[in-house]
Amino acid sequence: MVQCLEREGVEYIFGLSGGAAMPIFDALVDSKIRLILTRHEQGATHMADGYARATGRPGVVLVTSGPGATNTVTGLLTALMDSVPVIVICGQVIAPNLGTDAFQEADVTGITYPVVKHSYLVKNAPDIPQIVREAFYLATTGRPGPVVIDVPKDLSQGPCEAPFTDEVDLPGYKIPLRGDPAAIEEAAGYLMKSRRPVLYVGHGAVISGAGKAIMSLAEKLRAPIVNTLLGKGATDETHPLHLGMLGMHGTAYANKAVTDCDLILAIGARWDDRVTGKVETFCSDAVKIHVDIDPAEFNKVIHPDVCIEGDARLVVEDLIPQVDVLDTAEWLERCNKWRKQYPLKYPKQGGLRAQHVLDRLNAITRGEAIVVADVGQHQMWAAQFCKTRANRHWLTTGGAGTMGYGFPAAIGAKFGQPDKKVWAVVGDGGFQMTQAELATAQVHDLAVKCLVVNNNYLGMVRQWQELFFNNRLSGVDLEGNPDFVKLARAYGLKALRIRRPADIDRILTEAHEYDEGPVLVVAEVVKGDNVFPMIPGGASIADMLIEPPKGKLEKPVGSA
Amino acid sequence: MEALPITQPAHTISLFVNNKPGVLSRVAMTFARRAFNIESLVVSPAVEGRYSRMTIAASGSVETLEQVVKQLAKLVDVVHAIDHTGEDAHETEIALVKLECALDQRTQILQIAEHYKAKVVDYGTDSLILQVYGGSEKIDAFIGLLRPFGITELVRSGKLLMARGRQIT
Ligand SMILES: Cc1ncc(C[n+]2csc(CCOP(=O)(O)OP(=O)(O)O)c2C)c(N)n1
Numbered sequence: 001m002v003q004c005l006e007r008e009g010v011e012y013i014f015g016l017s018g019g020a021a022m023p024i025f026d027a028l029v030d031s032k033i034r035l036i037l038t039r040h041e042q043g044a045t046h047m048a049d050g051y052a053r054a055t056g057r058p059g060v061v062l063v064t065s066g067p068g069a070t071n072t073v074t075g076l077l078t079a080l081m082d083s084v085p086v087i088v089i090c091g092q093v094i095a096p097n098l099g100t101d102a103f104q105e106a107d108v109t110g111i112t113y114p115v116v117k118h119s120y121l122v123k124n125a126p127d128i129p130q131i132v133r134e135a136f137y138l139a140t141t142g143r144p145g146p147v148v149i150d151v152p153k154d155l156s157q158g159p160c161e162a163p164f165t166d167e168v169d170l171p172g173y174k175i176p177l178r179g180d181p182a183a184i185e186e187a188a189g190y191l192m193k194s195r196r197p198v199l200y201v202g203h204g205a206v207i208s209g210a211g212k213a214i215m216s217l218a219e220k221l222r223a224p225i226v227n228t229l230l231g232k233g234a235t236d237e238t239h240p241l242h243l244g245m246l247g248m249h250g251t252a253y254a255n256k257a258v259t260d261c262d263l264i265l266a267i268g269a270r271w272d273d274r275v276t277g278k279v280e281t282f283c284s285d286a287v288k289i290h291v292d293i294d295p296a297e298f299n300k301v302i303h304p305d306v307c308i309e310g311d312a313r314l315v316v317e318d319l320i321p322q323v324d325v326l327d328t329a330e331w332l333e334r335c336n337k338w339r340k341q342y343p344l345k346y347p348k349q350g351g352l353r354a355q356h357v358l359d360r361l362n363a364i365t366r367g368e369a370i371v372v373a374d375v376g377q378h379q380m381w382a383a384q385f386c387k388t389r390a391n392r393h394w395l396t397t398g399g400a401g402t403m404g405y406g407f408p409a410a411i412g413a414k415f416g417q418p419d420k421k422v423w424a425v426v427g428d429g430g431f432q433m434t435q436a437e438l439a440t441a442q443v444h445d446l447a448v449k450c451l452v453v454n455n456n457y458l459g460m461v462r463q464w465q466e467l468f469f470n471n472r473l474s475g476v477d478l479e480g481n482p483d484f485v486k487l488a489r490a491y492g493l494k495a496l497r498i499r500r501p502a503d504i505d506r507i508l509t510e511a512h513e514y515d516e517g518p519v520l521v522v523a524e525v526v527k528g529d530n531v532f533p534m535i536p537g538g539a540s541i542a543d544m545l546i547e548p549p550k551g552k553l554e555k556p557v558g559s560a
Numbered sequence: 561m562e563a564l565p566i567t568q569p570a571h572t573i574s575l576f577v578n579n580k581p582g583v584l585s586r587v588a589m590t591f592a593r594r595a596f597n598i599e600s601l602v603v604s605p606a607v608e609g610r611y612s613r614m615t616i617a618a619s620g621s622v623e624t625l626e627q628v629v630k631q632l633a634k635l636v637d638v639v640h641a642i643d644h645t646g647e648d649a650h651e652t653e654i655a656l657v658k659l660e661c662a663l664d665q666r667t668q669i670l671q672i673a674e675h676y677k678a679k680v681v682d683y684g685t686d687s688l689i690l691q692v693y694g695g696s697e698k699i700d701a702f703i704g705l706l707r708p709f710g711i712t713e714l715v716r717s718g719k720l721l722m723a724r725g726r727q728i729t
Pocket of ligand 1: 376459
């Protein structure tokens with residue numbers, strides 16, 4: 001097993017041991033693969049996920065049976081929803097005991113069916129080389145995703161004489177590459193007729209490395225770009241044609257452009273409900289073109305005029321020679337007017353604001369750091385203010401919205417990209433879900449940076465309660481928070497605190513330049529701030545709240 | 561004839577899958593997730609033993625069906641998934657029907673059986689088992705006619721389907 005992993009080029013395994021996985025942990029002692037012992041299996045899975053997103057290479061997890069394996073389920077869901085190549089290897093009870101409620105037995109393949117791209121239960125030791133090869137192949141090709149390998153202990157312990165293999169035997173598995181030329185031609189035809197086009201860029205563009213091609217297309221057409229929360233980084237958000245993020249908490253100008261466009265070209269994006277709001281009114285008059293590697297995404301939410309099945313980069317590259325410059329001067333002028341009229345803004349007085357801290361973080365890192373966000377208000381502010389300039393420099397959990405993701409994912413990203421600065425941006429709520437990984441960062445002297453935006457609330461939920469539930473706060477007060485600076489120091493970390501706006505630059509710079517080990521920065525921000533712009537769940541983009549509303553709002557119809 | 565308890569449109573889908581453990585669970589979960597009700601499901605070995613055939617009759621909305629078929633096709637162990645709804649494919653089914661019947665009802669029951677080319681496969685003193693082949697509608701009709709006589713048990717094979725000519729099932 002371990003030799004197979006070495007052949008796949010695995011550098012790191014993130015994991016936590018236990019009885020049924022002991023033979024594999026034992027084999028790791030003699031391997032050049034580095035084992036990163038985590039403090040919780042969820043942390044291990046998010047680390048592998050962060051490693052994979054930051055590098056494009058699969059992240060590998062090793063855990064024991066039963067509770068060890070079930071602790072990875074949240075991480076598997078997170079990776080599946082965002083198409084991240086993660087391989088989770090689980091120890092399992094010995095094969096003769098399967099299905100007998102043996103000690104620490106869980107039906108792991110059964111439990112994980114809905115959260116994996118594929119899974120294997122090893123039945124014969126000689127199958128291991130083939131299974132490992134296929135698992136890596138499946139995880140990393142096509143639309144990537146997590147794969148589970150469940151290995152009974154008697155099989156990982158016994159001899160395996162089977163030869164290594166590079167062959168896969170997957171007759172049902174097809175990988176779309178180039179798009180259908182006829183569909184590309186049709187799309188080009190629509191593009192050439194457009195006067196108000198928008199390129200809508202998603203995670204598929206990040207995964208396939210389509211950014212350069214998309215930029216060339218945008219420059220050739222003179223078309224503005226918007227990206228999804230996960231599409232950040234595919235193209236440079238500071239480019240003059242870039243309007244930033246669209247969707248629920250996107251920039252007003254991105255959303256206005258999408259509302260008024262006459263053509264929207266989706267590249268590796270899936271019309272998520274956080275993006276479209278009310279589907280019936282989303283770009284209802286615009287021509288819609290959808291490029292996706294997964295045909296199951298076509299006609300799921302929206303019925304596009306053209307669907308092109310293929311790899312985002314290859315399709316866009318094939319599209320470029322078929323189009324020419326468009327007459328978009330007026331359109332770009334309108335977009336730029338919105339940009340000036342509705343900038344992202346925040347008050348710099350009246351206490352410390354998360355937006356201010358993140359705006360400065362963007363300036364101090366010059367947009368060159370890898371930023372890893374958790375889930376909540378801080379995530380949206382980070383997405384708004386940390387302009388991402390390069391591919392795989394913005395990592396966050398989009399589809400699953402898993403609190404607790406950010407800090408361990410940043411650890412994984414730092415292992416994968418040791419020469420880059422890596423900043424986790426987390427809320428006080430989410431951080432406490434996986435904060436035990438402070439120890440993991442500390443023992444490896446890993447120079448990962450963690451900014452805890454502490455508003456002493458489950459802020460995003462509090463915002464919804466304030467806006468839509470008459471400010472009846474229920475279960476959002478994080479009374480009892482520890483002093484995060486003391487907590488980090490107890491783990492041996494360097495820890496700093498920002499209390500006032502005047503501290504921001506000094507503290508962030510000090511943390512940014514500190515490279516000897518992990519550092520935690522706590523920003524004690526005002527408690528009751530809200531994220532704007534905001535499109536209430538299920539509402540039309542036209543109903544966007546650019547500023548705090550004056551009156552009372554209806555309860556949103558869409559999911560929270 | 562009695563109305564069928566189907567309110568959603570019925571579909572027939574055939575899957576060509578790897579004969580591996582777990583395939584059935586993955587397929588069933590794909591239906592369940594989109595609230596599709598599986599009416600019948602037949603799994604059998606294909607020509608080559610490494611593959612199996614699944615013929616699935618299910619009901620649900622047409623838009624959702626398109627999505628379900630794509631999601632089935634996406635499963636790594638599914639080689640292909642084809643929706644045969646509305647196609648002129650050959651379809652058949654077998655049903656076994658057990659009736660408790662008094663002697664004076666037999667003649668009538670046997671007449672119905674003869675009309676439907678059903679075979680009596682068990683002849684008891686106060687019960688009969690009839691075996692009938694044919695399209696699902698024919699079997700529905702047959703069962704409808706027998707119902708007043710008191711059907712005590714009913715076992716249907718589920719729909720079997722094969723595309724005609726050179727078309728792939
Ligand atoms: C595991 C998990 N549980 C619950 C939620 C629902 N949820 C979404 S945002 C949020 C609040 C997050 O609070 P915090 O981490 O303090 O960040 P803030 O919004 O205050 O910036 C909650 C509870 C979630 N996304 N994930």
